[in-house]
Amino acid sequence: MVYNCCGSLRDSAGIRNDLVNIYIYDSCQQSCLCKCLCLFKFNYSIIGFSGKTTYFNIYLKGYKEKEYSLWKESKYFER
Numbered sequence: 001m002v003y004n005c006c007g008s009l010r011d012s013a014g015i016r017n018d019l020v021n022i023y024i025y026d027s028c029q030q031s032c033l034c035k036c037l038c039l040f041k042f043n044y045s046i047i048g049f050s051g052k053t054t055y056f057n058i059y060l061k062g063y064k065e066k067e068y069s070l071w072k073e074s075k076y077f078e079r
Contacts, residue, residue: 001071005038006031007063013044018054020046023068025061032063053077 001024003009008028014021024042026032046054054076059068 001040002037003040005036006034009040011042020056022058026063028063050078
């Protein structure tokens with residue numbers, strides 16, 4: 001994801017049936033904003049979903065935001 005370079009992004013994930021919820025939040029405490037954007041990558045290995053459609057909801061809580069908001073939805077189907 002593209003985000004402010006001074007951010008300190010952390011993540012967590014939860015799985016329920018065929019839905020994977022990923023939560024990304026900015027845990028920065030000071031000097032959190034700068035005038036540049038950077039590419040942040042998160043890698044996940046999820047097993048046991050072969051042969052069915054798996055849905056992903058990715059939520060983001062940015063710097064100084066109080067709640068998560070849906071950033072992106074996706075689905076994956078392995079044949």
